[in-house]
Amino acid sequence: MTTTYAALLRGINVGGARKVPMADLRTLLEGLGLGAVRTHLQSGQAVFRADRGDEDTLAAEIAGAIETRFGFGVDVLVRDHAYLKAVAEACPFPAADLEARQLHVTYFSGPVGPDRFTGIDRAAFLPEEFRLGDRALYLYAPDGLGRSKLAEHLSKRRVNKDLIATTRNWNTVVKLVEMTGE
Known part of the structure; x- marks a missing residue:
């Protein structure tokens, strides 16, 4: 097949x-x-x-x-x-109401659990937020990824130290679903 x-x-x-x-x-x-x-x-x-x-x-x-x-x-x-379609459909943020530069998905090579993010003071980064999927992390960064303090903090904490991780903006997430579905 x-x-x-x-x-x-x-x-x-x-x-x-x-x-x-x-x-x-x-x-x-x-x-x-x-x-x-x-x-x-x-x-x-x-x-x-x-x-x-x-x-x-x-x-x-x-x-x-x-x-x-x-x-x-x-x-x-x-x-x-x-999988790409399931990740897009499971987005915990209102993707249709946001600009693509505000929403990102980090794909991981393996499962990511909440234990990797213990100790992060989520309230300190508001209005930026992140949520977890099984092998994905959804990041809402209202000012974009380049200005995101939370994204910078997550990368410095090396939460992905034993995993491959790569991030795509929402436009690319949607485009890959479309392209793989053709």
Whole structure:
């Protein structure tokens, strides 16, 4: 059975470092035997179809191919359409009423529980808030991610120290659901 996935690459094409041109990424994925490859933006999203492997196996295969081709390691998460759609539908914030720059999802390589966030004084960051999903964290940052004190605090606390984590704004979350559902 063929499944449609999104590959989320962490930290490429940011500030001129770790460049991975999207045309080259598409060619690389096609060379791995993945089908119907498309990319979204320059910040590391690719959609493809595969009839083999699981999310973790595909992520490792893609990460290895990127390191071989480009000479540097990249963290890769792979998620299927059903999961991406479930994350979007489970959003605990009123996404339709917010600007895309105000709402973000951090996807994790494994489950995240509340114990990772013990000791965070949530009231100190209001009106910014975060809520947890199973392998996702929803962040409401009314002034955007770049000005978010909570996002900065979460990254400094290294709550994801043993997990791969990558964040996407709400427009990208919705677009990936759309692209993987086609």
